[in-house]
Amino acid sequence: NAYLGAIDAANGSLTAFVAVGYDKARSMAKASDERLAKGAGGPLEGVPLGIKDLFATEGDHTQACSRILDGFRPPYESTVTANLWADGAVMLGKLNMDEFAMGSSNETSAYLPVKNPWRAEDSSTDLVPGGSSGGSATAVAANLCAAATATDTGGSIRQPAAFTGTVGIKPTYGRCSRWGVVAFASSLDQAGPVTHTVQDAAIMLKSMASLDPKDSTSSDVPVPDFEAAVERGVKGLTIGIPKEYRMEGMSDEIDTLWQNGIAMMKDAGAEIRDISLPHTKYALPAYYIVAPAEASSNLARYDGVRYGLRESGKDITDMYEKTRAAGFGDEVKRRIMIGTYVLSAGYYDAYYLRAQKVRTLIKRDFETVFDDGVDAILTPATPSAAFPIGDNERHVDPVAMYLNDVFTVTVNMAGLPGIAVPAGLNAQKLPLGLQLIGKPFDEETLFAAGRVIE
Numbered sequence: 001n002a003y004l005g006a007i008d009a010a011n012g013s014l015t016a017f018v019a020v021g022y023d024k025a026r027s028m029a030k031a032s033d034e035r036l037a038k039g040a041g042g043p044l045e046g047v048p049l050g051i052k053d054l055f056a057t058e059g060d061h062t063q064a065c066s067r068i069l070d071g072f073r074p075p076y077e078s079t080v081t082a083n084l085w086a087d088g089a090v091m092l093g094k095l096n097m098d099e100f101a102m103g104s105s106n107e108t109s110a111y112l113p114v115k116n117p118w119r120a121e122d123s124s125t126d127l128v129p130g131g132s133s134g135g136s137a138t139a140v141a142a143n144l145c146a147a148a149t150a151t152d153t154g155g156s157i158r159q160p161a162a163f164t165g166t167v168g169i170k171p172t173y174g175r176c177s178r179w180g181v182v183a184f185a186s187s188l189d190q191a192g193p194v195t196h197t198v199q200d201a202a203i204m205l206k207s208m209a210s211l212d213p214k215d216s217t218s219s220d221v222p223v224p225d226f227e228a229a230v231e232r233g234v235k236g237l238t239i240g241i242p243k244e245y246r247m248e249g250m251s252d253e254i255d256t257l258w259q260n261g262i263a264m265m266k267d268a269g270a271e272i273r274d275i276s277l278p279h280t281k282y283a284l285p286a287y288y289i290v291a292p293a294e295a296s297s298n299l300a301r302y303d304g305v306r307y308g309l310r311e312s313g314k315d316i317t318d319m320y321e322k323t324r325a326a327g328f329g330d331e332v333k334r335r336i337m338i339g340t341y342v343l344s345a346g347y348y349d350a351y352y353l354r355a356q357k358v359r360t361l362i363k364r365d366f367e368t369v370f371d372d373g374v375d376a377i378l379t380p381a382t383p384s385a386a387f388p389i390g391d392n393e394r395h396v397d398p399v400a401m402y403l404n405d406v407f408t409v410t411v412n413m414a415g416l417p418g419i420a421v422p423a424g425l426n427a428q429k430l431p432l433g434l435q436l437i438g439k440p441f442d443e444e445t446l447f448a449a450g451r452v453i454e
């Protein structure tokens, strides 16, 4: 009731939630109380969560914040959310996001943009919470839920976490089942939590992760007690500092943030090592080929026949065209067109195949440094703090928006785990985040190192 009250009070201005399930939340909470009264209960018993609109929740609003899914109510539950409910969590409602998770500012949502609860000192300008999981980040930062689910294809958990002073982890590809998560780019998509603390993230991820026969890419790897790793510290670990992440034009505030993070690691007993990940500069362009290619294929199912919106047309082709024209927003259309182009005969070899090869090189860069004894890699999470809603440069030039992901996409391309942790405020008193990148299935080291920084 306290969280539902907080949502009622603040959501009108923040638009973090796109659907609130008052009755469902109260009945789930009641069932939770009953389990506790009997001395039963799971690790998340009674914990009120917000769920990104990308996760199918049975019978509820699940639209990936797109018009094309207007009226769609899934007849099934995603594996990740089913895992959370099995551990006792309570669902408050569905969270705003960029349409189909395509974006870095939450402004591509078919709903109103989400506002960041933070503002620069002495300023009344509303800022973006980042994207695509902007609703998740704002809802946690503004205390509208105890924690939230999110997804990350190129940075959508870590960048919003950095912009809102929250913790977000993208686990290793395969850690969480993608079953029932609306697909954007299937070889990159992963679910993960956005939380207040590293400890909360460890607890949430333990519940979310599982091997799932319904997702052939989910991994048959034991899910450790992540919480037990949180206070392990970094003594004796080797933390790599990749020189290629010192991008040209890096702002002083980000540089200082990074140096502070390095100092914290050193003080806590880690060895700092300069490393090189030579293919870093190709990650962003390769991502913006692979992700749209997979998206154009995944989004072909939204044809007006099987799901949601249908516009009338004079024949079936006309109906498809009118439905897609009305149902998809501009950014989604741009991705579908790029994806279709790079997959088309004649361009496939030049773009898609080449991007896949680059992806292998990026993965090998990481393998080489990890084989050399590096335990985790420390980088900034974003190139800047949160920027204003409606920022014109980023709207006129989509590539300026894409540049938000320079530090995060490499991790998805290599399938590795990455965590963003709050690492202080800039001169305008806005939060900034640092990122730690780990070895496959070694989220434990990220929790331990993240705890040192938060």
Ligand code: GLN
Residues within 6 Å of the ligand: 101, 102, 103, 104, 131, 132, 151, 152, 153, 154, 155, 156, 157, 184, 291, 405
């Ligand atoms: N901002 C990136 C994009 O627009 C990443 C999005 C995501 O991780 N879902 O593709």
